[in-house]
Amino acid sequence: MSAGPGALVGLVIVSHSRALARAAVALASEMLHDRPVRIAIAAGLDEVTLGTDAVRIKEAIEEVDGPEGVVVLMDLGSAVLSAELALDLLEDPEVRDRVILSAAPLVEGLVVAAVAAVGGAGRKEVAAEAHSALMGKAAHLNAPEVMSPPPRHADEQADVVAVFTVANRHGLHARPAARLVSEMRGLDAQVRLRNMTTGAGPVPAGSLSRVATLGALHGHQVQILASGRQAPEAVDHLLALAGRHFDEPREDAATPALLRQAGPLPASPGIGIGPVRMLTVAPPPAHLVAPESPAAEWRRVVEAIAEVRREIERLRAVAREVGPQEARIFDAHLMLLGDEEVLADVKARLNSGAGAVTAWMGALGVVEKQWSELPDPYLRARAEDVRAVGAQMVTALTGAAALTLTGPGILVAKELTPGQAAELDRDAVQGIVLAYGSPSSHAAILARSRGIPAVVAAGTGVLGFAEGTIIVIDGATGELVIDPPAATLTLFRERATQLAAQETRHRAAACEPACTADGTHVEVAANLGSPADARAAAANGADSAGLVRTEFLFLNRDQGPDPKEQVAEYLAIAEAMPGRRITLRTLDVGGDKPLPYLPMPVEVNPFLGHRGIRLSLERRDLLREQLAAICDVARQVPISVMFPMVSTVAEVRAARAVLEEAAGPAGLPDGLRVGMMVEVPAAALKIETFLPYLDFISIGTNDLTQYTLAAERGNAAVAALSDPLDPGVLSLIRHVCRAAAGRVPVAVCGEAAADEAAIPVLLGLGVRELSVSPHYVPSVKAWVRDLDVDRCATLAEVALGLDDAAAVRRLVASTLTGDDELSRHLGSAATA
């Protein structure tokens, strides 16, 4: 009954080393006592070169294949990948189907497999025998965890036990906990922690979400229970780390500010009174509820984690420039994204049929709830960290803004992305308080354009305010009072009433032209981003549309608008403002807001990159199409067109050439005016060379300011620098106005145009058109009517000689309030 070798299972040994494979076969042969087993070696690239070769593995399988099939044993790494590839390379699917790749350890597995094979076992039996090859050795060495992981929370099995006392003033909150968890990574040890003071735990030390639930406060004693090969090292590391206060600075470890704050800073005028409201993650939209397979949903989660991780790492790099403490909060966020407990929970939820968003929110909701129930208020506030990560993940998973308000009131948040700010419900949000941010950030600009009072850079303390507590803010002064006494509340209510009365007065005269006290006409136009804005502008009395951001037609879609759609949208704007001139700016995008149909390389610094007219001239097809649509509209209504981000005359000439082409044989429409935006300081300085090609100039003070002062407008750390009233910026504006005087009109369409302090200076420099958010038109007109152009010119001259924007603001404030600092300046200038 002895079977020939052809009826036995064949074995293939895959190893990086030919010598190792041969020795392993020799070792196994000792057990076989010359009984025949077919064993083939696929090991090393040659006698001495370490490596594995999928083609050789395939050949080896074919050599020993027979009716009973083949079991393949491998060492590590590429051996496994090459063996899998070898299966793909097998031409005969029947051969492939009778090959088993075994996860057994190479030497032990081979010995056991050879014995089983020679005894006539089938391939599944041989593979199963090989798989349990470590059993004997493990039993001998009493290491049960090799066979099955030890129960995770059984504390009686600790090899090493130690205790430390929490010396951090605010206990083991997210950041020191993250430091602790990272210290445990990569160590071959199971470490659990128990709060001996409260009895909480034990919890796995490798899980940030669980460590935080220990509620370990200053002075609490925490027990370390470690087992496994590196248990002693793990305990040593932990004790040393605890001794170093988990690398937190000892002074005021409690309130590490993300960035140096100059605030609270006024960001959008108006009075807000209402209960504190935090942002929470919105439930997933109904259309996202139908999940795919758990594997597909898991892949979505993994991809979203990678995306959020990249974003957090970017923020962390920014924060690190301020200091390592500021970066640490992001370490906690990153740690949450990789938290094994959280991910295991997500996976379990996916397997029970939940979609990626639901599973993620459910898992994080558990953590947030645990944290928000902790007794210490500082630790409790760290639930904010969980919310932040949760919101980022949901945004990454759905591509939507994920935050909503729990009810009407004053929104208190760490920061708002422009997307979040844009989606806020004006009726629910009675005011905004941001811990970070700057008055020149996009979020603040959006708040102003929507008339929502806002105070920014208020510090992280505001995040600890209890939801529902009454808070009052004055967005014109930056004042903010939590839980105000009755007298304060009355004071703010009176201010609100006065402001409302003033607004009513302004609105009553909004449709009249704005002429200064000495009779100079100033055009007050509106900046628009949609036909709805155009209707608001008309209702607010705007004299024209000074800037239409045509991006609204191009963003958030998979394909650009066709010419017909463009014509229809531009006409809709013109029809909302009948008889008034509409200034359309050509597409202004760059690496910071890429379009799916307009691929652009990722740039390190998109604001200094390939954007505005630079990009348009590269994609002339798009530009030509847009200009053709504009020409079409200009034949029906009064239209101006302007080009953004111009640096050289060649760009204007090239853009005009495209415009001529786009206009076609009929030539440029009568009445079409062509202009450019001045945002690049070099363009302002060279403005004379541009004039022959222009009908008008519009100064974009937001970008001009950030480029002139080298201060990014969204960055709170440089918020005070990024002020258009800096005399350097004013000097550029004066240069443009002087060169253009008597030749082409100069408008300002940045934020400065709606800034009560900036308007007298701009008029003094020679600006005669202000283009502002529709909401501001009535106020700007009212302010203009109170001014005297000659006096403004004197004011501007003095301002140009001052040190910085703050000095200019003081000068303007004293002049407007009648405290005549201006006369004193003039006096000192006269005596000098």
Added chain:
Amino acid sequence: MDDMVSTAGLNQWIRAFAELVAENKDSLTDLDAAIGDGDHGANMHRGLQAAVAALDDTKPATASTLLNKVGMTVVSTVGGASGPLFGTMFLRMGAALGDTAEVSLTQLATALRAGLGGVVARGKAEPGDKTMYDALAPAVDALESAASTGVDKADALKLALAAAENGRDATTPMLARKGRASYLGERSVGHQDPGATTVALLMAAAIRAPL
């Protein structure tokens, strides 16, 4: 048409890739020494020299025979995990292209997408694992979107290279979760991934060739 890639172009691509790997062999090995077993540069160099020699011998006439030849040679001669991974990539690319002497940019992007699928199937890498995937996936994305919007070949390849280089750079802060680097845990953070680096060289080779 200019935007077509000939078999001769693909041949030049592989040769340029071999040259770039040869030039960067030591730095690749240094990268691998920091987080792996230090053989990546030498392994890839050996495999690609063998691939070039095989191309000299057989002079394949179609895209698929060329890429199959390269894939099989790489699989047999690299030795480390890069062998089955890059090998599978080339084999899948070859299978996707079929017997044609010229391929369009779109076909090339589709083939690279198939190659990426092979890498994922073989290595089970996920985004952010600090592997060649993290450079290859963005490069394929970039090439596909460039091809679909009619960007010309030279620019499309530049976009793919930029995406690969960004992806490569992004591996530095990542925690390795695959291969021997994963044994290092946190200590793998702060080192650029050698596989992702080689992918960037592959994209640079397409420009050097030129394709």
